[in-house]
Amino acid sequence: MDDGLINVEWLNVIIALGLVAVAIGLSYFQGFGIEKDLIVGVIRSVLQLAILGWLLVYVFNIQSIWLTVLILVAMGLIASFTAKGRMKRPYPGAIPVLWISITAGSFFSLAYITILSFSDPVALTPRYLIPLGGMAIGNVLNGITLASERFHRELKSQKDMIEVLLSLGADAYRAAAEPMRHAFTAALIPTINALMVIGLIQIPGVMVGLVMSNQDPQVAARYQLMIMFMLVGAKVISVTLGLRLSLKKYFTPEHQLRSELL
Amino acid sequence: MDVLFEFRSVSFSAPSRDKGGNSTRIIEDASFQIERGKFTVISGPSGAGKSTLLRLFNRLADPTSGDILLDGKNICEYPVMDLRRRMGWVPQVPVRFNGTVEDNLRLPFTISKAHKYSGAEIKSAIDELKGLKLLNDELYTRKADDLSVGEAQRLNLLRSIALKPGILLLDEPTSALDPETSDVLLTQIDRIQKERELTTIMVSHRPDEVKRVGEQVIRIKNGIVRTDGEIAGDLPNG
Ligand SMILES: Nc1ncnc2c1ncn2[C@@H]1O[C@H](COP(=O)(O)OP(=O)(O)OP(=O)(O)O)[C@@H](O)[C@H]1O
Numbered sequence: 339m340d341d342g343l344i345n346v347e348w349l350n351v352i353i354a355l356g357l358v359a360v361a362i363g364l365s366y367f368q369g370f371g372i373e374k375d376l377i378v379g380v381i382r383s384v385l386q387l388a389i390l391g392w393l394l395v396y397v398f399n400i401q402s403i404w405l406t407v408l409i410l411v412a413m414g415l416i417a418s419f420t421a422k423g424r425m426k427r428p429y430p431g432a433i434p435v436l437w438i439s440i441t442a443g444s445f446f447s448l449a450y451i452t453i454l455s456f457s458d459p460v461a462l463t464p465r466y467l468i469p470l471g472g473m474a475i476g477n478v479l480n481g482i483t484l485a486s487e488r489f490h491r492e493l494k495s496q497k498d499m500i501e502v503l504l505s506l507g508a509d510a511y512r513a514a515a516e517p518m519r520h521a522f523t524a525a526l527i528p529t530i531n532a533l534m535v536i537g538l539i540q541i542p543g544v545m546v547g548l549v550m551s552n553q554d555p556q557v558a559a560r561y562q563l564m565i566m567f568m569l570v571g572a573k574v575i576s577v578t579l580g581l582r583l584s585l586k587k588y589f590t591p592e593h594q595l596r597s598e599l600l
Numbered sequence: 601m602d603v604l605f606e607f608r609s610v611s612f613s614a615p616s617r618d619k620g621g622n623s624t625r626i627i628e629d630a631s632f633q634i635e636r637g638k639f640t641v642i643s644g645p646s647g648a649g650k651s652t653l654l655r656l657f658n659r660l661a662d663p664t665s666g667d668i669l670l671d672g673k674n675i676c677e678y679p680v681m682d683l684r685r686r687m688g689w690v691p692q693v694p695v696r697f698n699g700t701v702e703d704n705l706r707l708p709f710t711i712s713k714a715h716k717y718s719g720a721e722i723k724s725a726i727d728e729l730k731g732l733k734l735l736n737d738e739l740y741t742r743k744a745d746d747l748s749v750g751e752a753q754r755l756n757l758l759r760s761i762a763l764k765p766g767i768l769l770l771d772e773p774t775s776a777l778d779p780e781t782s783d784v785l786l787t788q789i790d791r792i793q794k795e796r797e798l799t800t801i802m803v804s805h806r807p808d809e810v811k812r813v814g815e816q817v818i819r820i821k822n823g824i825v826r827t828d829g830e831i832a833g834d835l836p837n838g
């Protein structure tokens with residue numbers, strides 16, 4: 339390969355594993371007790387990434403855009419089940435709400451970035467769509483999990499206030515405005531913080547990859563920015579949609595708080 | 601008798617928190633009428649279902665079965681937000697919002713999309729509330745969080761009548777007060793009720809209060825409602 343990237347074989351990986359062995363040894367002798375988790379983590383990461391690497395070889399050869407989209411849809415579905423699993427008290431009908439929100443936000447941003455921003459047919463191949471889509475979905479998953487959890491917690495703790503607002507003639511949306519705002523902020527703060535410090539302390543992942551494969555660091559920076567902006571857009575859309583739709587679950591159409599769900 | 605509310609075989613079960621779990625029956629087949637302009641007291645022991653019953657009036661919850669009529673019409677036929685604005689509701693545990701006491705009183709005027717108020721309208725409404733002398737003047741600029749529980753209860757009462765409702769729903773508004781203060785507040789409520797000709801429905805478990813202000817008494821025990829015009833009720837534990 340002429341991109342300057344060093345070829346790595348499994349032997350190279352095994353040598354790197356030496357560091358984890360050191361960690362396991364230290365944990366053992368210090369009595370920290372995380373050896374088991376570390377070993378499980380290592381085994382899982384090796385298996386998952388080996389399978390991913392192997393899968394991507396096939397996926398990148400896919401010519402059909404529809405098959406690619408189907409893979410992304412499936413990823414969105416897995417993400418919505420994961421998000422529901424992370425909720426302490428998921429409301430009934432959470433999966434459709436989560437799936438619609440996660441898919442809408444990540445697909446819109448992915449389409450925007452690849453079609454308008456990259457504006458090159460190559461961006462519509464699996465080699466771009468799958469990793470970018472995966473990043474968007476993963477990011478949105480984190481955002482929507484944070485938002486849902488926080489929304490639920492705020493509704494529960496502000497139950498009395500919400501009912502007073504309803505009693506004064508506020509609609510459900512107005513009555514839950516404060517919990518929604520908290521949930522939205524909680525979900526977006528990590529992203530905003532990431533924007534603030536990006537590049538100050540560490541070089542972000544995509545940029546690392548590009549720079550190590552001998553790409554122009556300035557191009558790499560632009561890539562990174564486009565991806566960051568995609569993640570911001572995806573998250574804002576998904577979280578907003580997710581909150582609006584789940585609001586309809588927590589309240590009856592007659593603007594009554596369904597406190598049995600809290 | 602000029603009937604304002606009529607409950608017809610109203611039952612209420614709280615939905616289960618768990619999927620497929622059983623709901624809890626709280627109000628059992630209640631039938632009674634509430635007279636317009638009168639002071640009605642709902643009384644009964646703790647856990648009887650008083651608060652639950654009160655929340656049915658302004659549709660914070662709906663009956664599982666049975667009908668509630670307002671002026672002869674099912675309350676579900678009124679737009680729910682308008683219905684609620686016709687009634688002031690004071691929760692059992694006083695609720696304060698961020699900001700000053702005055703901010704709390706301004707809230708009712710700013711939360712409805714359908715009803716807008718000008719700054720002048722809001723100001724004169726708040727001045728009128730202050731004129732009721734329920735709270736000391738210096739309290740209005742204080743943070744609502746700093747109020748004592750008794751003061752917060754009076755703030756809740758003021759906020760609930762800010763929109764000039766014709767109906768007042770009070771859930772033990774004197775529960776956090778010592779006998780003297782609660783006596784003063786009760787007198788004030790009674791005065792407001794008479795002045796504004798409010799139909800007042802107040803939850804209370806204190807026999808002395810029931811006796812003092814109740815023109816009509818609804819007794820409830822284990823979700824079973826009994827009405828009696830007489831203040832000296834027939835349920836001993838009333
Ligand atoms: N959501 C709910 N799920 C199950 N049970 C409930 C629910 N809400 C209230 N209950 C039960 O219904 C009964 C009546 O409650 P309610 O709050 O109406 O009583 P109350 O008469 O106002 O009592 P108190 O004087 O103590 O305020 C209680 O036994 C309570 O535990």
Ligand SMILES: [Mg+2]
Nearest residue numbers: 650651652692
């Ligand atoms: Mg009660």
